[in-house]
Amino acid sequence: MRGEGGLDARSLALDARPPAEAGGRAERSASDERASRPPAGERLVVVGNGMAATRLVEGLVAGGYAGHVTVLGDEPVPAYNRILLSAVLEGTHAPDALTLRSPDWYAGHGIDLRTGTRVLAVDRGHGDVMLVDGTLVPFDRLVLATGSIPTLPPIRGLVRHDGSLHPRVHAFRSLADCEGLLAAAPGARRAVVVGGGLLGLQVARALSLRGVATEVVEGAEHVLHRQVSAPAGKVLARSLTRLGTTVYTGARVVRLHEHGGPEAGVGLRLDTGVVLDTDLVVLTAGGRPSTALARGAGLEVRRGVVVDDHLTSPTDPRVHAIGDCAEHRGVTTGFVPPAWEQAQLLAARLCGADVVHEGSRSVARLRATDLDVAVLGDPVGEEGEVVEVSNPVAGKHSRLVVRDGVIVAAALVGDLSRVGLITQHYDRGTVLGVREPGDLLLPDPVSEPPALPDEAEVCACAGVSAGEVRGCSSLEHLRETTRATTGCGGCEQVCAALVEQASPRRAVVETR
Amino acid sequence: MSGGTALPLASAGATSRGAAGATRTHCPYCSLQCGMTLVGQRRTTVEPWAEFPVNEGALCRKGWSATGLLGHRERLTTPMVRDRSTGEWSGVTWDEALDLVARRLREVQAGHGPDAVAVFGGGGLTNEKAYQLGKFARVALGTSQIDYNGRWCMSSAASASTRAFGVDRGLPFPLADVEQADVVVLVGSNLAETMPPAARHLDRARENGGKVVVIDPRRTATADRADVVLQPVPGTDLALALGVLHLLVAGGHVDEAYVAARTTGFEAVRESAAAWWPERVERVTGVAASELRALADLLADHERVMVLTARGAEQHAQGSDTVLAWIDVALALGMPGRQYAGYGCLTGQGNGQGGREHGQKADQLPGYRMIDDPAARAHVAAVWGVEPDSLPGRGRSAYELLDALGTPGGPRAMLVHGSNIVVSAPRATHVQERLEALDLLVVCDLVMSETAALADVVLPVTQWAEETGTMTNLEGRVILRQQARPAPEGVRSDLDVIAGLAARLGSPIDFSTDPEEVFAELGRASAGGKADYAGITYDRIRAEHGVFWPCPSPGHPGTPRLFADSFATSDGRARFHAVEHRGPAEVVDADYPVHLTTGRVLAQYQSGAQTRRIADLPDDGAFAEMHPLLAGRLGVADGMPVTVRTRRGEIRVPARVTTTIRPDTVFVPFHWLGVNRLVNDALDPASRMPEFKVCAARVEAA
Known part of the structure; x- marks a missing residue:
């Protein structure tokens, strides 16, 4: 198992319910019902230094948290924006642009940040956590923000006898993974991405743009099967193929063959019998909440670490969990916005506000050049009336799931011209008119501008109509009599054309 | 040089264009302050002033038609007093009006302290008026309660x-x-x-x-x-x-x-x-x-x-x-x-720029000096000839000032110069209630504006072409509006009003009514401050197409471009600021599902007190601009009436359906009474700017 501890928010695509809004709600409720402030000097230990943990600490700083905060992160680097790793791989982002908070920031706010620190166990009886080097860190309150860990698909030959991954095989979860892949890419001609989810497609596009011939293997019948319907998935596969990436769906990798010698590539045998020869294998087949510490500490764990609406463990009121490792109302998520909402809400609670978590809306966006996908909520599973516009020839497929006039889920593939508006309607729960969902998926009607009627205003600055302009013999005449064109100057071309059309002078000159 | 006669164009190096009786001046409206030539005293017309570099002779229809308000039949020419019991207005002499106002102001202050009288200025006042108003508040009234509508501008x-x-x-x-x-x-x-x-x-x-x-x-x-x-x-x-x-x-x-x-x-x-x-x-x-x-x-x-x-x-x-x-x-x-x-x-x-530089703001003294800076107080007090300790401190910002009117501890009387508050303030219904709660409201205006109509005393004052004074345009260029024709009989300048009231209030110092004299004093008061006008004179402005501040001495060329070598901070470096998005104070929800935003249209200016009275400017009233998707949802077509409702008020206007606006947003121009009743009064924590540009609204077919 790789990456114990510090792994946080899955690097799968983002979504971003405006966090400020979530915070705003919290603040408003906070002013209404102030809970008792925590005792000054409370020792708060945060296990994890990913995006949820960073947001939590930012919230604690903003809220004036009175206790002493220790952050334990297992990665050696400062907190970074994990969801942009594929952008680094693609080359649109410099790695250092991902840093969310520098060590100086923590020091400046009196926070004890320990990077490269792995937690071995949580002892609730003694109220401390033990690090792998034997150090004990006592806590009065504990936040688990351990994120998730990548799922290793059952492929023979993937893991070597010592438990490490085959050197041709890369996970894609941490900055270290990303750097490893970046180092390997220049020497590779071919790559296979195992997993056709959002992350898989982003990695495939990134490698492809780096000149590596890339293929995608997806076990389900179409790519992005958790997010989009089969027709949309097929549209996407076509687009990928057009971009040079072959997609194998309904196929699982069962075995990795050595071709002999460190310079040679490997072969991936699919259960369909096909063998893909490749230089690189990237695993993007998803992850699961990192719960080992919580289990070991005797906390209630189902799929994730169970928390109530206060993000508190039912087993121990001193323990909280946020982000990918947490299970709230039976739901675990792999996205940043819910993790951030939880982080902000917990921060507000720890600063004395009485606010509760009611779940989140998610918007997932594929970040990859020339592949446009937005997924709002669960367009496959959500119940409601489905409004779809499909144009596979043009690589477009849009689906809105509408219930009582509200967009409750959507999948937009290949056409994001209205993504901003549709997302607003989705986030706001706007009740739409009956024609509106359909109209949203169609472009604004294009109409030829009709000939200007005489009463149409041509020069707004001077308030001059087309008819008045037509009545003038020249632009000079127009300026003198009406002052048209003498304000902002924007109507000059139109006026010149109208004067031209109306005046016979030019024709006369030509006939002479 | 005193007001009262038209200034010959050829004076002191102006780019001469001939024609006797032609006056180089600037448009009465926006911060562009387009140069224009006014010709004729009895029937004044607008001609281009091609050499002025900001607009090079171009004007919009507001500028071309600006003389429409000169000699307008709605122009006020007599001080008016309203009887609160009957609502009836009666004309009085200037002496009667000023005596009455001064007496009432003294009574209010005697009963409730100096801060019981407030002053509300405007970003359209000349530098001289803005300066004089700030000085009047601090010295003649001794009140800290002065701010102005520019607080809602920039x-x-x-x-x-x-x-x-x-x-x-x-x-x-x-x-x-x-x-x-x-x-x-x-x-x-x-x-x-x-x-x-x-x-x-x-x-x-x-x-x-x-x-x-x-x-x-x-x-x-x-x-x-x-x-x-x-x-x-x-x-x-x-x-x-x-x-x-x-x-x-x-x-x-x-x-x-x-x-x-x-x-x-x-x-x-x-x-x-x-x-x-x-x-x-x-x-x-x-x-x-x-x-x-x-x-x-x-x-x-x-x-x-x-x-x-x-x-x-x-x-x-x-x-x-x-x-x-x-x-x-x-x-x-x-x-x-x-x-x-x-x-x-x-x-x-x-005069959005100059109006904010010379002491109309609750926290500032002339030249952008801060009122709580002891050195600034000492400098300005010396120019004014008063003791630094006699100057009041920081007062309330514009909206907070209005919000406090007539409340316990708030002002009970207010003087308004150059502002039509009930049209332009946010949450305007509430603001109107506050104005009505005053013991005394005095408004100086050209016409019976919506705000003047609520006043106890209305004083008729001069407008742009009838007076001389400087403005500072959006570039920081100090320009000169020159008098082109005499003011109508019975109309006085705000400077006269200020001086007349100051004398009656027993001010320890005199207030000049000559704009050029006031400007020279403004220059001394601003000297050494950030907006330093000390080296600027009327003659230089005429000769140089305006002078850019800072201009600390007569030999200084002015400063068209700032920051080439250094910023105006203590260490000469610009400051980055890490800021977070918080979003609007009022977010849309199920009850109020669309964003309302407000703004202007070409043919009108601000509260419309001037432009709505000009026959050549189309006045179709307010409207609600919306996208066909939203119009379709509401079941309305272009031109049909709709009701736009917020938590603060509602307005009934025709729909204007266009694809040019976001489908989740409606736009209503604010030049007409009622529009700002809809607007949220949430304030920016740093600038105290109200949130005019977004709130949550519901739109329905009316």
Whole structure:
């Protein structure tokens, strides 16, 4: 198992319910019902230094948290924006642009940040956590923000006898993974991405743009099967193929063959019998909440670490969990916005506000050049009336799931011209008119501008109509009599054309 | 030189154009202060003044028709007193009116202390009036309670510019510099409609190969002449700026050498921008990630980028932070101080710039001096001939002042100069109630404006062509409006009103009524301050097409461009500010599902007290601009009446259906009574700017 501890928010695509809004709600409720402030000097230990943990600490700083905060992160680097790793791989982002908070920031706010620190166990009886080097860190309150860990698909030959991954095989979860892949890419001609989810497609596009011939293997019948319907998935596969990436769906990798010698590539045998020869294998087949510490500490764990609406463990009121490792109302998520909402809400609670978590809306966006996908909520599973516009020839497929006039889920593939508006309607729960969902998926009607009627205003600055302009013999005449064109100057071309059309002078000159 | 006669054009080096009785002056409306020539005293007409560089003879229809209010039949020419029991108005003599006002003011102050009298000024007043009003409040009335409607105009940009650059001058360069820029980014400005002749500079920039970017929830007339148009959700310009910063950092486009040499505070901005990747920005702003990337690429690829904000970005409860975020963008690109590049604010009101420099603001003394700075108090008190300790401290900001009127501890009497509050204030129904709760309301105006109609005493004052005084345009250029014709019988200047009241109130010092004399004193009061006018004279203004401040001495050439070598901060460096997007104070919900935004139309100006009375300007009243998708949902067609309702009020107006506006937003122009009753009174914590530009509304077929 790789990456114990510090792994946080899955690097799968983002979504971003405006966090400020979530915070705003919290603040408003906070002013209404102030809970008792925590005792000054409370020792708060945060296990994890990913995006949820960073947001939590930012919230604690903003809220004036009175206790002493220790952050334990297992990665050696400062907190970074994990969801942009594929952008680094693609080359649109410099790695250092991902840093969310520098060590100086923590020091400046009196926070004890320990990077490269792995937690071995949580002892609730003694109220401390033990690090792998034997150090004990006592806590009065504990936040688990351990994120998730990548799922290793059952492929023979993937893991070597010592438990490490085959050197041709890369996970894609941490900055270290990303750097490893970046180092390997220049020497590779071919790559296979195992997993056709959002992350898989982003990695495939990134490698492809780096000149590596890339293929995608997806076990389900179409790519992005958790997010989009089969027709949309097929549209996407076509687009990928057009971009040079072959997609194998309904196929699982069962075995990795050595071709002999460190310079040679490997072969991936699919259960369909096909063998893909490749230089690189990237695993993007998803992850699961990192719960080992919580289990070991005797906390209630189902799929994730169970928390109530206060993000508190039912087993121990001193323990909280946020982000990918947490299970709230039976739901675990792999996205940043819910993790951030939880982080902000917990921060507000720890600063004395009485606010509760009611779940989140998610918007997932594929970040990859020339592949446009937005997924709002669960367009496959959500119940409601489905409004779809499909144009596979043009690589477009849009689906809105509408219930009582509200967009409750959507999948937009290949056409994001209205993504901003549709997302607003989705986030706001706007009740739409009956024609509106359909109209949203169609472009604004294009109409030829009709000939200007005489009463149409041509020069707004001077308030001059087309008819008045037509009545003038020249632009000079127009300026003198009406002052048209003498304000902002924007109507000059139109006026010149109208004067031209109306005046016979030019024709006369030509006939002479 | 005294008022009363037309100033001959040929005086002191003016670019002569001949014609006796022709007067070089400036338009009475917006901050562009277009040069114009007024001809004829009895029947005055507008002619171009081609040599004035800001507008080069061009005017919009407001300018061309500006003389329509001279000799207008609704013009007030007699002081009026209203009987509160009957509501009846009666004309009185000036002496009677001023005696009455002074007596009532003294009574109020005797009973409730000096701060029981408030003064409310305007961004349309000349520098001389604004200066004199601040001095009058502090010395003759001894009240701290003075502020003005400019607080609702560019105070967010003023606050941000001061924090980032150490000084607030709308544009730190001449407007014509726009023509030489590679990229001009207009954030929340519709200058093609609000100051049409300015659009000529944009067009020339494009002729020169430059690109124009417009950021506005509406595809406006300005957007029609832009290369790139982004239509964010109202109230999210800040997030958009953070998204641009994110991409500049990510792509390695930050001018690191500039940042290191000329700024401080970038690291915190770099970190806060790391959390604003394009898809997150898309969700918050409604602007597609691809559009954001295209904008960042455009900015990164050019040498001279100019970012200009206006009310669309500024009139928010997070307006000053929004401006700071866009200043961060300009600084990250290394633009401020570079020629034909940088950041600027397109000021709105005619004297929006000068009006905020010379003591009308609750917290400032002339020359941008802070009222709680002992050195500033000592300097100004010495010029005024009073003791520094006699000057009151900081008062309430505009909206807070109005909100306190007639409340326990709040002012009980108020003098209003150059402002039509009940039309232009946010949450206007409430503000009207506060005005009605006063023991005494005195309004100086040209016409019986909606606010004057609520007053106990209305004093008829001169307007632009009937008086002389300086204005400071959006570039920081001090210009001279010269009297072109005598004032109507019975009308006096605000300077006369101030002097008359000061004498009756037993002011320890005299107040001059001669504008040139007042200006000279203003120069001394501002000397050594940031907005230093000490070297500017009327003659120099005439000779030089205006003089840019700071101009500390007669031999100083003035300062058209700031920041070339250093910023006006203590260490000479510009300050980055890490700011977070908070969003509008009122978010849309099931009951109020659309964003309401407000703004202007070409043919009207501000509260419309002037323009609505001019026959040549079309006045079709307010309307609700909406997208066909929204109109379809409501079941209304173009021209049908709708009701726009917010938590504060409602208005019934015709729908104007157009594809140029975001489908989740309605726009209503604010020139008419009632529109601002809808608007939220949430204030920016730094600038105290109300949130005019976004609130939650419900629209229904009426």
